[in-house]
Amino acid sequence: DAGITQSPRYKITETGRQVTLMCHxxxxxxxxxxxxxxxxxxxxxxxxxxxxxITDKGEVPDGYVVSRSKTENFPLTLESATRSQTSxxxxxxxxGTGINTGELFxxxxxxxxxx
Amino acid sequence: SQQGEEDPQALSIQEGENATMxxxxxxxxxxxxxxxxxxxxxxxHLILIRSNEREKHxxxxxxxxDTSKKSSSLLITASRAADTAxxxxxxxxxxxxxxxxxxxxxxxxxxxxxx
Numbered sequence: 197d198a199g200i201t202q203s204p205r206y207k208i209t210e211t212g213r214q215v216t217l218m219c220h221x222x223x224x225x226x227x228x229x230x231x232x233x234x235x236x237x238x239x240x241x242x243x244x245x246x247x248x249x250i251t252d253k254g255e256v257p258d259g260y261v262v263s264r265s266k267t268e269n270f271p272l273t274l275e276s277a278t279r280s281q282t283s284x285x286x287x288x289x290x291x292g293t294g295i296n297t298g299e300l301f302x303x304x305x306x307x308x309x310x311x
Numbered sequence: 312s313q314q315g316e317e318d319p320q321a322l323s324i325q326e327g328e329n330a331t332m333x334x335x336x337x338x339x340x341x342x343x344x345x346x347x348x349x350x351x352x353x354x355x356h357l358i359l360i361r362s363n364e365r366e367k368h369x370x371x372x373x374x375x376x377d378t379s380k381k382s383s384s385l386l387i388t389a390s391r392a393a394d395t396a397x398x399x400x401x402x403x404x405x406x407x408x409x410x411x412x413x414x415x416x417x418x419x420x421x422x423x424x425x426x
Contacts, residue, residue: 300346
């Protein structure tokens with residue numbers, strides 16, 4: 197089906213483990229994003245990518261790694277998970293380039309709990 | 312940190328009443344967007360208003376933008392129980408300079424529409 201999908205939807209892990217959250221979109225959108233959503237903080241941008249092999253930091257990038265070898269995929273890796281990374285993670289994408297930020301399309305979220 | 316801040320944080324109204332949510336932001340913008348999030352789901356785009364527009368309508372939604380006051384409002388008319396959700400405003404912010412702008416979100420207004 198067309199759209200943006202995230203996996204896994206739910207994940208429980210332990211402190212220090214590596215976790216990868218997957219994001220796949222079928223629209224061939226140039227831009228892809230990772231946000232985290234926490235009570236009291238709203239949504240905060242972690243990393244974004246303007247195209248394959250082009251990534252850049254957002255507001256809260258520490259502790260996260262991203263890659264984008266293919267336009268349709270944008271995985272987010274927590275190399276050594278910490279409890280403060282317990283959150284709901286949202287992937288999003290948008291078409292177009294340049295300054296004018298258009299509509300974002302969001303996935304359903306990945307709820308991560310770090311014990 | 313968030314560029315936009317919604318007010319109120321929570322709003323409870325009866326079905327059929329109008330709901331008004333406000334958003335204030337800090338720096339100049341290219342456009343402002345409103346999103347909706349149902350509990351446990353991803354965000355869904357509602358409406359985009361450009362910096363040179365003052366008002367925009369979409370069905371029961373009316374958005375206004377006052378760039379001199381750096382504020383926007385979202386009005387939902389004749390609310391329904393199905394409008395119960397969190398509503399977020401989003402504005403573009405620069406994270407890496409060089410004309411790269413990405414969306415930053417407020418903390419949201421939680422709207423409850425009582426049948």
